[in-house]
Amino acid sequence: MIAHVYPIKKLPRKFDHFDYLIPSQMKPIRGEIVEIPFRNITILGVIKSIHNTQERGVKLKSILSIIHTFGLREDELSFFEWMSNDLAQSVPSILYAALPTPPKYNKIKSEYVHPGIITVPKSEISQISSAVTEASRRRTAFITVSDLRRTSAIIAGFMQKNPDQKCILITPTVHDAKLLHKYLHNLTNTILTGKQKSNERFFIWQKFRKQKNGLLIGTKIALLHIDSSVSTIFISRSGHKNHKNFDRNPRYDARKLAKYISDKMKTNLYHMDVMPRIDDINLFTKINLIGYFPSMEIDIINLISEQIASPHPIISYSVTKAIEETVSSGKNVMCIYNKKGFTLRLKCTDCGHAFCCKKCNIVLKTHDNTVTCPRCNEITPIPTNCTKCESKNILEKGIGNKRLALIFKKIFPNLSIGIIDKENPKHINTNILLVTNYYLENLNNPFTKTNIGLVVQIDADTPLFETSFRAVENTLLNTEQWRGVAKSLNARFIIQTENLDLFNDFYNDHLSVLNKEMDTRKSYNNPPFKRWISVTYSDEEKLKLDLQANVLIKKINAISDKIKINGPTTINEATWKIDIITSNDDKKILQMLKTLSDQHIIDTNEFSC
Numbered sequence: 001m002i003a004h005v006y007p008i009k010k011l012p013r014k015f016d017h018f019d020y021l022i023p024s025q026m027k028p029i030r031g032e033i034v035e036i037p038f039r040n041i042t043i044l045g046v047i048k049s050i051h052n053t054q055e056r057g058v059k060l061k062s063i064l065s066i067i068h069t070f071g072l073r074e075d076e077l078s079f080f081e082w083m084s085n086d087l088a089q090s091v092p093s094i095l096y097a098a099l100p101t102p103p104k105y106n107k108i109k110s111e112y113v114h115p116g117i118i119t120v121p122k123s124e125i126s127q128i129s130s131a132v133t134e135a136s137r138r139r140t141a142f143i144t145v146s147d148l149r150r151t152s153a154i155i156a157g158f159m160q161k162n163p164d165q166k167c168i169l170i171t172p173t174v175h176d177a178k179l180l181h182k183y184l185h186n187l188t189n190t191i192l193t194g195k196q197k198s199n200e201r202f203f204i205w206q207k208f209r210k211q212k213n214g215l216l217i218g219t220k221i222a223l224l225h226i227d228s229s230v231s232t233i234f235i236s237r238s239g240h241k242n243h244k245n246f247d248r249n250p251r252y253d254a255r256k257l258a259k260y261i262s263d264k265m266k267t268n269l270y271h272m273d274v275m276p277r278i279d280d281i282n283l284f285t286k287i288n289l290i291g292y293f294p295s296m297e298i299d300i301i302n303l304i305s306e307q308i309a310s311p312h313p314i315i316s317y318s319v320t321k322a323i324e325e326t327v328s329s330g331k332n333v334m335c336i337y338n339k340k341g342f343t344l345r346l347k348c349t350d351c352g353h354a355f356c357c358k359k360c361n362i363v364l365k366t367h368d369n370t371v372t373c374p375r376c377n378e379i380t381p382i383p384t385n386c387t388k389c390e391s392k393n394i395l396e397k398g399i400g401n402k403r404l405a406l407i408f409k410k411i412f413p414n415l416s417i418g419i420i421d422k423e424n425p426k427h428i429n430t431n432i433l434l435v436t437n438y439y440l441e442n443l444n445n446p447f448t449k450t451n452i453g454l455v456v457q458i459d460a461d462t463p464l465f466e467t468s469f470r471a472v473e474n475t476l477l478n479t480e481q482w483r484g485v486a487k488s489l490n491a492r493f494i495i496q497t498e499n500l501d502l503f504n505d506f507y508n509d510h511l512s513v514l515n516k517e518m519d520t521r522k523s524y525n526n527p528p529f530k531r532w533i534s535v536t537y538s539d540e541e542k543l544k545l546d547l548q549a550n551v552l553i554k555k556i557n558a559i560s561d562k563i564k565i566n567g568p569t570t571i572n573e574a575t576w577k578i579d580i581i582t583s584n585d586d587k588k589i590l591q592m593l594k595t596l597s598d599q600h601i602i603d604t605n606e607f608s609c
Contacts (some may be wrong), residue, residue, distance in 0.1 A: 002053055003028060003063060005045040007038050008099055011092040012598045017048045021062040028063065031072040035064040035525045046072060046095060049230050057260075069102065070206055071397065075228040075265050087250050088593035088602045095248050098224035103199035103534060113178075115185035116447055120153050124294055131292040132157035140262060140269045141288040142238075142280045146484035147446040148176060149290070151236055151272055158232075159187055159215060165268075167232040169217045170254055172240035175442055180236070181217050183447060192218035192225060201225065220245065220254035226263050233258045238271035238280065239477050244608050253608040259283070270363045274480035275510065278473055279517045279608075289511075296487050299494040311411050314399060316496055319456055320411065326492070327415060327431050331453025334491070335408075335480055338436045338462060339400050340421050346371065348386035349393040355383065359572075366400070402436050406457070408432055440481060446488030455486035460495040460503065467525045469607070472517055476506055525564070525581055529608050533580040534606040537599060540574050549576055552596070556580060559588045577608065 001022040020036055028034060028047050036045045070081075082099065084091040106557060120128060131154050135141050145151050159165060168399055169184075171177040174193050181191045205225040208216045212229075216238045220243055223233075235243065243254040247346060255271070262269035270279055276289060301316045309317040323333050338521055344368060346355040355364050357373035363489045364371040370379050385392055399407075405417045418430035422438045429451070458494065463475040486493035506513045535552060539545045549568040556563055563586070568576035583590050593602050 002060065003034075003049050004048040004051065005034065005036055005063070006048050006095055007036065007092045008046065008095045009038065009092050010096045011090050013088060013090045013093070013594050013596070013602075015090050017091070018045075019060055021044075021060045022050070026063060026066060028066055031074060031077045033067040033071050035067065037061045037064065046077065048077075048091075050440060067102065070209075072226075073228050076226040079226050079228075079257075079260065079264070081252065083250065083252065083257070084571075085587070085590055085594070086256075087542055087604050088590055088596075089250050090594075091540070094250055098226070100198040100202035100205060100225070102202055113182055116183040118149065118152050118156060118183050118447075120150065121294075124150070127292055127294070128153050128157060131290055132161055135270055135292045136161055137266075138290075139266075139287050140284060141290050142271045142273075142276045142284045143290045144273060144275060144293050145272050146293050146296075147488045148179055149183075149234070149446040149488060150294070152180055152294070155180075155215070155234055156184060156187065162232075164213050165231050166211060166213050166227075166229060167215045167234060168222060168227075168230050169215060169234045169236060170222060170243070170258070171219055171236045172215065172242035173441055174219060176236060177217050177219055179445060179447065179505040183190060184215060184217065188215040190216070192216060192222045194219060194221045205486055220252075223254050223257045223261070224252075226261075230261075230265075230267055231272070232268040233261065233344070235237060235269075235271050236273075238273045239275070239277045240273075244605070246603070251414060251603045251605065253605050255279075256605065256608065273477075274484050275477060276514065277477070278514060278521060281511075281514055281518060282528045286511075293484075296483065296493065298483060298507060299492070300500065300507075301494060301496045302500045303496050303498050312407050314404065314458060314496075315407065315411065319458075319494060319496060320493060322454055322456070322492070323412065326454040327412075329453060330451075331491075332430065332451050333432045333454045333456065334452050334485075334489075335404075335432060335434050335456045335458050337401050337404055337434055337458040339459075340365075340402070340423070342438060346394050348389060348391055348463075350391040351386060351389040353386050353388040355387070357463045401436065405434055408434075437478075440485065444485055444488075446485070450489055452489045452491050454492045454494070455482060455489065457482050460497045460498055464499065469521060472502070473514075475502075476510075476513075479503070522552070528584070530581050531584045531586065531604070532606045533582065533593070534577060535580065535593070535596070535605045536571070536575060536577045536601040538575040539599070545574065545576060548600075549578065552578060552600075555592055556589070559592060563589065 003020050003022050004017040005020050006017050022028060028050065030047050030049055032047045034045050034047060035042055040509060080094050081091055084094050091485065127383065128150065130145055135143060135158060143154065145154060154168060159167065169180065171180060174195055176191055177191045181188065190204050192201060198422060209227050235255060245252050258269055261267050275303065301318050303316055306316040306318060307313065311320055326333050349476060355371065357364055357376060359376055359378065363374055366382060369382055371382055372379050386394060401419055405419055408417050416432035417432050417434065418428040419434045420427065420439050420443065421436040427443055457479060460479050464471050465476050466474060483493050495503065537548050553565060556565055564581040566579035568578050571577055590604065
């Protein structure tokens with residue numbers, strides 16, 4: 001008897017399983033974990049299949065033992081095999097990333113968390129109860145919710161209404177997971193994130209698998225710790241980019257994994273965020289879009305129409321008056337401005353030269369007295385002369401948060417101004433607080449009260465200038481996230497914009513705006529209607545670099561002439577990138593990609609976030 005075994009080891013995508021002899025006393029089955037000799041070491045593997053054939057040609061090694069403490073069920077192993085095909089990675093590598101190693105010792109340290117109490121205004125209790133009831137009637141749904149406090153209230157209500165459910169709550173950040181863990185502590189006593197060691201993750205995974213009901217909170221890695229007995233998956237802040245693993249293999253998207261689990265294992269699936277993405281509208285039917293955003297006024301200021309009366313082009317007259325009123329009432333002001341430093345970039349006024357990184361050819365960003373490359377992070381002093389024409393007439397373009405703080409100080413000389421960003425991460429108490437998205441992701445706590453009485457989005461249009469088809473969606477999502485922050489603070493919310501029609505249309509009929517955006521994507525073959533796959537290849541030899549690009553294009557064309565190819569696009573002298581635009585269910589392309597070497601970096605869901 002011979003067993004096909006997936007080694008739990010990071011291996012090139014071309015490798016699948018390895019053959020091992022089954023000792024006569026063993027009777028392994030598919031999905032069981034076994035100890036196997038692999039090269040000069042002993043590792044764990046997963047039984048793929050058993051075959052009643054004799055050893056031929058090559059002398060095979062034997063399975064050493066079966067690990068009876070845990071194994072994979074059929075649905076769970078099939079899930080990893082699907083992941084392997086969908087991401088163009090080897091099954092062993094997927095298993096290596098997903099399965100924590102069983103520890104030698106049965107002790108882990110548990111961190112005590114002081115439980116919090118979920119409170120919501122009485123006026124919202126009926127809305128929360130309605131959202132819980134509506135979700136309980138559906139197997140899949142998108143739930144519009146303003147912040148994590150209301151999110152926790154809905155989940156707690158759902159589990160109280162459905163006590164037999166076994167649920168997983170996926171959050172985009174560890175910060176979110178810890179907050180929700182604190183306030184859902186009566187439903188779960190642990191969280192599962194990539195920040196924990198393998199031993200700890202293994203115990204959490206195995207403990208939850210043995211439970212018949214309850215809740216597990218975790219980041220996207222929790223979905224890799226598969227449990228086919230789970231009945232419900234919640235994805236909090238489902239539009240967040242961190243649900244996609246985009247910088248290392250396996251480059252998976254937690255939302256896509258959850259959709260597969262929901263389809264194949266009949267699991268309930270609920271996305272929760274401040275607004276649905278275009279992908280959500282395409283995924284969930286209109287009847288499964290459950291609206292729950294507490295009513296809240298929003299002031300939209302047209303920067304263009306107020307330009308004459310405004311003290312500065314970036315600060316409107318209305319915002320100036322609102323700040324004065326807020327501070328005089330004893331409250332503080334939070335201003336959102338997601339640009340750091342004094343200025344954004346440098347430009348020579350004589351020759352028009354833009355200052356770029358010599359290595360990456362990326363426009364340099366300025367911080368105080370230095371310039372930084374956004375790609376390689378190389379820091380150099382601000383140049384005194386133009387590197388092209390030697391002119392000293394260098395213009396600083398754009399405004400960073402430090403420059404904005406000086407502008408505020410000039411307008412409000414008697415008020416204290418503070419900054420919170422990645423370089424200044426401490427929470428401070430000032431009359432006017434300038435924050436970047438760092439505050440939203442790392443410090444925002446909707447469960448606690450502050451003295452903030454006004455939240456102002458200084459430049460709501462910033463995400464519109466992204467070089468992405470998601471620019472409009474991200475702009476509206478960003479504004480809605482900050483509106484949720486204002487709601488949790490019980491503060492007035494103002495946005496400044498030069499695109500008044502976009503925001504007016506959205507707040508008059510948000511689904512109409514999103515449906516129009518969806519039609520545009522469909523006409524341009526953007527996701528979710530087409531699948532965009534990126535292949536990046538690097539090599540110092542120019543001839544080999546060009547050859548590999550030509551070989552890949554020929555392989556793609558051999559599959560179908562309907563597949564669109566963008567590129568190769570030169571990233572730098574030693575790297576190119578090719579985008580493949582194909583149908584969402586094109587299995588032939590994925591099969592071809594699995595034949596490529598690991599020198600090819602493949603992302604089969606390039607624009608899923």
